[in-house]
Amino acid sequence: MTSLQHPNPAQDLSLDPFWMPFTANRQYKARPRLLTSAQGVFYTDADGRQVLDGTSGLWCCNAGHGRREISEAVSRQIQQMDFAPTFQMGHPLPFQLAERLSELAPAGLNRVFFTNSGSESVDTALKIALGYQRAIGQGTRTRLIGRELGYHGVGFGGVSVGGMANNRKAFIPQLPGVDHLPHTLDLERNAFTKGLPAFGVERAEALEALVALHGAENIAAVIVEPMSGSAGVILPPQGYLQRLREITSKHGILLIFDEVITGYGRVGAPFASQRWGVTPDIITTAKGLTNGAIPMGAVFVAQHIHDAFMQGPKGLIEFFHGYTYSGHPVAAAAALATLDIYANEQLLTRAAELEDYWADALHSLRDLPNVIDIRNTGLVGAVHLASRPDAPGARGYEVFDGCFWEGAMVRCSGDIIAMSPPLTVEKAELDRLIDTLATVIRRTT
Structure with missing residues (x-):
C-alpha cells in the first residue's frame, strides 16, 4: 500500500x-x-x-490487545453509569470485583482496597502498614524497609522505599526512616541460570542486621518485588523469599509483595507468591488487572490487618485514605471482563x-x-x-x-x-x- x-x-x-x-x-x-x-x-x-x-x-x-470482551464491557458500563463515588456511597461493581479477586488471591488475603495505579497501590500499602501497627498498639513501628534496585512506582512513598538511583536522587527530601536491603543480582555466581538462581539466599540475612540496627519495635514493614521487573528481571534466589517471610514473622514486621508486574499470570500462577510458595501480609497490584485497558490497581490485605482498623465507634471513618476513582465503575467493568478472559482461556x-x-x-x-x-x-x-x-x-x-x-x-x-x-x-x-x-x-x- x-x-x-x-x-x-x-x-x-x-x-x-x-x-x-x-x-x-x-x-x-x-x-x-x-x-x-x-x-x-x-x-x-x-x-x-x-x-x-x-x-x-x-x-x-x-x-493481548483488542479484546472485544473488555471494550464491550466498558462501553456498556460507561453508557449505564459513567461514574459513582465510593466515599460514603457505593455501587455494585467494586464489591463484585473484590469478591472475585479475593477468591483468586493467596489464602487469607481477602480484603481489597482499590487504587488507580501501581504507584497508588504501593503508597496505599505503606499507609495501611503504618496504620495497622498503630492500631495494634505498636506506634513506634514507623520505619520502612525497601531493597536496592527495587521499583515501587513514583509516589513519594514508593520512591522512598524504591532502590533505583535515577528515580530517587533528584527528589530529596523523601520519607524519613527508610532503609534498604541489598539487591539479589549476582552475575558472578548466577549468570545464565534458567529460572530462580541457586546462589544468594544469604542476602535475606541482611534483614536481621537491619533489625539489630534499628530495633524490631521500630520497623513497620518490608516491601520487595518478588521479581524486580523494572530493574531488569532480577530474580529471587531459591529460598530467599521464604527467608524474608521467616524473619518478618519472627519480628512482627509486615511483609509486602509488590506484584504490580508479577500479578495476574506473568510468572505462571495468578501471583508470584503462589508460584513461589510464600504468602505476604499485603500484595500490591495494577497493570494486568484490567489488561491495561483502564487505569486501576488493587491492594490485597490479610483479614487480620483489615480487622485491626475496624475498631471504635461504627460511625467513624476507619482509614482516612482513598482516591476519587477508587473502584471506578468503568475500570471495575474492565477488570471483571479481564478476569473472565483469564479464566476462560486459562x-x-x-x-x-x-x-x-x-x-x-x-x-x-x-x-x-x-x-x-x-x-x-x-x-x-x-x-x-x-x-x-x-x-x-x-x-x-x-x-x-x-x-x-x-x-x-x-x-x-x-x-x-x-x-x-x-x-x-x-x-x-x-x-x-x-x-x-x-x-x-x-x-x-
Whole structure:
C-alpha cells in the first residue's frame, strides 16, 4: 500500500507540548516511535508496519490487545453509569470485583482496597502498614524497609522505599526512616541460570542486621518485588523469599509483595507468591488487572490487618485514605471482563506451560556478542548486555531502538533488554521475537 493510502499521523502532530514520562524527550522526538493501533500480540505503527509486542505494552496487556470482551464491557458500563463515588456511597461493581479477586488471591488475603495505579497501590500499602501497627498498639513501628534496585512506582512513598538511583536522587527530601536491603543480582555466581538462581539466599540475612540496627519495635514493614521487573528481571534466589517471610514473622514486621508486574499470570500462577510458595501480609497490584485497558490497581490485605482498623465507634471513618476513582465503575467493568478472559482461556497459568520453551529460546542468545547474562522465569526474560566503558546504557538503547524498527518491541533498562510478551503469544511468535533480537544484537557493536 502507498503512503497516500496510509498517511503517517506523525506528520500532522505537534510533538512539543506533551512532556513524556520516563522518556528522553529530545531523543524520542527526533525520531518518534509512534503506535496507532493494536490487535492480538501486534501493534501497528504510524507507517503501517506490524510490531510484535514483546512487552505486553508496559507489562500490562497480559491477554493481548483488542479484546472485544473488555471494550464491550466498558462501553456498556460507561453508557449505564459513567461514574459513582465510593466515599460514603457505593455501587455494585467494586464489591463484585473484590469478591472475585479475593477468591483468586493467596489464602487469607481477602480484603481489597482499590487504587488507580501501581504507584497508588504501593503508597496505599505503606499507609495501611503504618496504620495497622498503630492500631495494634505498636506506634513506634514507623520505619520502612525497601531493597536496592527495587521499583515501587513514583509516589513519594514508593520512591522512598524504591532502590533505583535515577528515580530517587533528584527528589530529596523523601520519607524519613527508610532503609534498604541489598539487591539479589549476582552475575558472578548466577549468570545464565534458567529460572530462580541457586546462589544468594544469604542476602535475606541482611534483614536481621537491619533489625539489630534499628530495633524490631521500630520497623513497620518490608516491601520487595518478588521479581524486580523494572530493574531488569532480577530474580529471587531459591529460598530467599521464604527467608524474608521467616524473619518478618519472627519480628512482627509486615511483609509486602509488590506484584504490580508479577500479578495476574506473568510468572505462571495468578501471583508470584503462589508460584513461589510464600504468602505476604499485603500484595500490591495494577497493570494486568484490567489488561491495561483502564487505569486501576488493587491492594490485597490479610483479614487480620483489615480487622485491626475496624475498631471504635461504627460511625467513624476507619482509614482516612482513598482516591476519587477508587473502584471506578468503568475500570471495575474492565477488570471483571479481564478476569473472565483469564479464566476462560486459562491464561493465569499459561506462562508456566510456555516457560521451558521460552527459556530455551531466550538462552540460545548466550553466545552473541556482548551478552553477559540471560535471566528468565514464567513468561518474562532479560538479556543483560555489557556496558560500553564510556557510555553506560547506550548499547541497550540501540538494541531497543533497532528492534522496534525491525518489528519487535522490547524494553531497555540501562543495558538490560527485558521482555514480557502477552500470555496469549504462540511459540512461532516467541521465535520471531528472539530472532529479531538476535539480529539486532549481532549488528550492535
